[in-house]
Amino acid sequence: MALRDLLHVMVVDDMSTSRGLILQSLDGFGVRNVRYASDGPSALQALNTQPAHLVISDYNMPGMDGLQLLHALRQSPSLAGIGFILITGKAERSIIEGGQKLGMNNFIRKPFESKDLLNCIEAVVGRL
């Protein structure tokens, strides 16, 4: 069985358009176990109920931003090992370095092509 059949992914983005685009791409890669949340707190709640292998989260979200979500994940004993990919409009040094310190696995700049996202994911989990 290929990795794409086994991998559980959680997509977090407050904007339904960009969330839709990510979901669309994952669907295209054949990743079947995808869930989504529109903000950090509800993503954490959902992950506590049912964990995932990888979180793909937007940076720019109201309330809890992507890095705050990453921080919360790494603080949680049960969720600390989850892979984390940050989606950001600006690859500002402060954001990326902040993510690096928190153990971000990879990031991708918006806008991205579907294949960029695939490369970004595969760099973390291996070939889908």
Place this chain on the structure above:
Amino acid sequence: MTTPDPMAEIRASFFVECEELMEALQDGLTMLDGGDADDETVNICFRAVHSMKGGAGAFGLDDLVRFSHRYETVLDEVRAGRLEPGHDVVLLFMRAADILSDIVHYSRDGLPVDPDKVEPTLRELEALISDEAEEEEAEVTDFQPMTLALPFGGPPADRVVRIRFAPEPDLFTSGNEPVHLLRALAALGEMQITPDLSEVPTLDALDPEAACLAWEIVLTTNRDRAEIEETFEFVEGLCKLSICEEQSGLSLPCLPGLPPLAMPPAPDAGVSPSAEVRPRLTLTAPPDCSDPEEGTPPPDTAKTHAPQPAPATPIAVESPVATAARPATTPPKATVRVDLDRIERLVNLVGELVINQAMLSQSVAQAGLPTNSPVVQGLEDFMQLTRDIQDSVMMIRAQPVKSLFQRLARIVRDTSAAVGKPVRFVTRGEATEVDKTVIERLADPLTHMIRNAVDHGLERPEARLAAGKPSEGCITLSAAHRSGRVVIEVMDDGGGIDRPRVQAIAEERGLIDPGQAMTDAEIDALLFMPGFSTVKQVSNLSGRGVGMDVVRKSIQDLGGRVSISSSPGKGTCFSISLPLTLAVLDGMVVDVAGEALVVPIGAIAETMAYREQDIRSVGPRTRVLHIRDSFVPLLDLGVELGFRPAKESNAGSVVLLVANEGETLGALIVDAIHEQRQVVIKGLQQGYGNAPGIAAATILGDGQVALILDPVDMMAKAGTRPGQTQPALAPTG
């Protein structure tokens, strides 16, 4: 369930989302302007613009990306505390928001953006960006992705699979095409393919409909055997196939007993042509052997590599709707977007339900069942439910007027800039909910009224100062629910209506007789006369060939009324009163000369028996009703509508007192009152034109068609045409 193009759907939802983001941005800017902004307000503005940029980038909307990028950078300056959001800056932000909104609309409609409109503001924004911000834009490039240890013992390793595929001669007759099959196989990994030409006969012996080529394939893949076999599923028995693995797949322990049917279909390059994969494959894939001209494929080994199984553009089998239907942990928002057509349909159906319920009630009433019978009781509940459903359905379409008001704020800004009058724009009651269709159709008339208020209503700054007012004019737009209607007011604190001038112009235009004595209200009403314009030189703003008469017409089309009040030196107020919805109406069913008519309850202040001693005649045709120390005009509906000639005596009739916004306008004589009920408004056909005093039609419980009266309009018409002889509307039988 597959939608034709999921991308188009996401694109459409992006533009809907943009409207929401624009609203958030406008809100934030309004707060910034009010000075009560905290960091979060700036954040909200920034996020709104940033999110638009993100989406725009995904759809390649370059104009939108470019503008929002600059805009976002300046907002970031404010966020970083490097730029003070003073009045001028916020004004620039507002202008930028207007332009951003334009660009969104142009992008949505695929129209080019006029650089002359965008560039100046873009430059103004750029001027506010500090060097530090430019520096910050330098991006990180040295990030090393961190691989993740997954609990599956790592992804399955690649292995080499040797395949020999030799179709039987009759393969083509089964409708199979080896090219498609080989393409699908290529998508599974890295593929080397060598055609075997040994069975190709000489040209004279060639049967063009028989397959004669075979292929040796070396596939490097991490896919399991089942998936490879699946590729050949449809040619089973039609070919000789051998699959030989050089190295046993590490992934095998991971798939115990998984039926191959449960696997997702391998993306078939022939079915969903991927721009990435296809051209390369068509160059190297062995040509169709049924074509003898090209029947000899190049002998060199074609090496193809499909980088991934996914098509380059996400052409998914599942629509985003289906994706959303997955067990999502959190709904993205507690809202759904519904096609307005569907709601439209629901509204119509509920309308039919109301009519049907009324018909049923009537039949039951005619059957003479006792009131305590289960049928009558059940019907009562049914009636209540129908009403609740109706209210709920109407609520679906109800929207706060806020978005409309925000659009009008822009009109104020634009007009203010164009005529050089500084204006403060105040809105009240933005949360007031009105039917969406009403809101949409209000945009044009309100736009015109707002332009008028700035252009004509407000004095020039110097004149205002001379009159002891602040130089900045004030336009107030308010919305409120009042006695089952929505009242929207456009108020200015200008000089008020110059009545002598209005009267003089009306005389000049021959609209009124010279020297005619008129009340203030009558003079104000002249503004609504067709062809009336107080501006000698048509200004390029309000004078767009649309007068207040057109405004009034569009309001009336919505079942609304517009009135003016003005006091010299203090300002003018236009008041629009509208029904909450266009679909239903609480009405009183009355009988006039055997015809059933519906009078909106909202317009009836009181009903009373006709008493001869309360009636006074003034002139041959005009009668007035004496009521509580005052006199109001009295009209016989039957005569007004041309249903019958005037009666000798109206004894036994009923009088309806007609009121508008609490002011009694007059009285109508009807023969009898039948009942009070909700009716579904059915528009009159265009062919009727604008029948004075008639608003619409409806279908009553017994299936009879009845006209819905606009009593206020009727009183107004009767007032302006004293002694009219022309019947308003003749019965058609």
